[in-house]
Amino acid sequence: MYVRNCLEVWSLVSVLVALVASAEITPDLIRVESLADHCLVQAEQTRCSGFNFDREDERASFDLQTEVRITPDGSTYEVVGDDQPTGALIFENCTFVHFPERLLYSLEVTELDMRSCGIRHMRWDSFALGAEKLVILLLSDNLLEELNDKSFFGAGNLQFLFLNQNRIRSLDTDTFDGLQSLQYLNLIENQLEELPPRIFDDLKSLQTVLLAQNLLTTVAGDLFAYNPRIHSVSLHTNRLEDLQEYAFRVGQEHRLHSLDLSHNPRLTVLLLNLNASRLSVRNCSLDRVNLYGSVTEVDLSDNRVRELYFPASETLEYLVLRNNSLVQMASLTRVPRLRHLDVADNPQLAPLPEGWQTPELELLDLRSTGQQELPLAALQGMPQLRKLDISGNNLTDIDPTAFPLLSQLTHFYLHANNWNCFSLRTIMDMLIRPNGITYTVDAVDPDFPGEYIHGIACMYRQPEREPLGGYSSTETESGYSASVERESEPSEAEKLRKELQAVVQYFEAKFDKIMEALEQLNDRMSSIERLNHTIWNTVTLSV
Known part of the structure; x- marks a missing residue:
């Protein structure tokens, strides 16, 4: 009996302690009865x-009072000092550790701006009263750490x-x-x-997340399986590992407008x-990409992509x-609607394969891809090409027979290459300038041993491959044939000697x-002098 009474007393004490603790945690309500001293309408x-x-x-706790005056005949009433906020309610230089109670109860507010108010806590009933007309809610730059069930219940609009x-x-x-x-x-x-698995299921009108x-x-x-109007999703700058x-x-x-996973x-x-x-997935660590479905614009720059597959590429434009690690682009040889292709800064990229068919391609960027020859065979499959970058x-040289193409x-951006001056002059005089093609010049280096032709750097050298048409016999007849050059790698001194020889031959030809x-x-x-002598011998002057 004594033990049972002790247990009952102990239980009662525990309850009292819990009540006291909860009473200590529950904040005191401070009534705000008017906005007159703090607000300007x-x-x-x-x-x-x-x-x-x-x-x-x-x-x-906002318990705003509305003063009502009854008319003398008692038939109606009028509101005295009706300056209560309507439309937008903005708090500036204010602090509310707890989101205030009954804030919207007697106000007709469509926009509530409580940015930078130091808010840490929100109750489940913060918007239970008076939030029916609320359309815009700004709680940015506060100190909120968690949001519980139905935190915005009552703000149905x-x-x-x-x-x-x-x-x-x-x-x-x-x-x-x-x-x-x-x-x-x-x-x-x-x-x-x-993110909880079905957190967005009730948001039937959701467009931007x-x-x-x-x-x-x-x-x-299926995170957005129940959001039929979803338009844009941004998840950049996270720690995503698995999608x-x-x-x-x-x-x-349904077609998503934009997805950012960069x-x-x-x-x-x-x-x-x-x-x-x-779709934008920039600056990640991607080495393999498989995209199924339908995507129009894709940006995968600044990754480590080596393998790329677009099984359904009909809509890709x-x-x-x-800046990836691409070695080949066989999966892109037939993309019927592709208009813009940028593969710059892939230093190990192999030449574009023959049989390339992108009939709508307008821009091709091959900058800094280690190319040694212009991919003429692939360019034949790009009849709409207007902008080509092969710089860096x-x-x-370029075969003059390709100029019509x-x-x-x-x-046509062709700077920062290793141009032979003989070929470059032909390119500039027969292709670039006559057709009014826009190009970019090299930065001038005063120590550069070569020449700048219309702003593009080049060196006078004998061709390392089969000489191009249009060269004179003096330029092509040298003491060293192309076959001999291929058999043994020439020394630096030999290269310099041959370059100097080419320069001398060039100026000899000019001379x-x-x-x-x-x-x-x-x-x-001489002909004119003989003619004058003959004329003066046959002319007789009479005075």
Whole structure:
């Protein structure tokens, strides 16, 4: 009996302690009965400042009073001092550790701006009263760490929700329940590590989701399966390692406008079944890419891509693969709608294969890809090509018979190569300048031993391959044949000697032409002198 009584007393004490503890944790409500001292009402906008509830043990409760005056006959009433906020309510230089209670109860507010208010805690009933007309809610740059179930219950007409720049670590599956009108959700720059599997299921009107600059590592499949209007998703600058194949698929017909997965350094493989207009996966660690479905624009620059597969490439129009580890592009030889292809800064890239067919291609960027020859066979499959960049390679010459193929270009960037001056002069005088093609010049180096022809650097040297048509016999007849050069690698001194020999031969040829022109001029002058002598011998002057 004594033991039982002791247990009952102990239980009662425990309950009392718990009640006392909870009483200590529950903040005191501080009533705010008027906005007159802190707010300025201007038309459809109210700006408030000076509210300071920066203690954990106090929370503001807005119990705004409306003074009503009854008419003398008692038939009706009128509101006295009706200056209550409508439209936008903006808090500046205010602090609310706890989101205030009953804030919207007696106000007709469509936009609530509480950015940078130091908010740390939100209750489940924060928007339960008076939030029916709320359309825009800005809670950016606060100190929120978690959002519980139905945190925005009661704001059924909310369309734009800004929660960026907080410290949110976790979300519940039902956090956004009831927001069926929500179109825009911004969670950028938080500390989210995972997303509950069906967190967006109740957001039937959702169009834009911004989840960039968090700590997410994975995205589950069918995350947006119940968002038929989804338009844009941003997940850049996270810690993504694994993406489920159908993570961003919304039915068979729906088409996502843009998906940004850039700046995820742990992402090594991209395997997606996706219908989207624009996909950006820049600056990750991708080495293999498999894209199924339909994508129009793809940017995979600044990765380590070696393998690339587009099983269904019929809709692909824009592809950027700059600064990767590509070796070949056999999977892109037949992309019927491709208009823009950028594979610059892939130093090990093999020449484009023959049989290339991209009839709509307008721009091809082969800058700094280790090319030694212009891929003329592949260019024949690009009848609409207008901009070609082959700068930063090791090209020395272009066969003049290819000039008709290149004359359709409007921009031809060929600087920073190893041009032979004989060939470059022909290119400039017979292709670039006559057709008005735009080009970029080299930066002038005063110590460069060669020459600049119309701003492009080159060296006078004998051709290492079969000499091109148009060279004189003096240029092609040298003491060293091309076959001998291929048999043994010449020394640096031998290369220099041959280059000097080529320069001398070039100027000798120029000098021979000048002497020939002078001889022709001398012959003409001699003929004129003989004619004058004959005329004066036959003319008689009479005075």
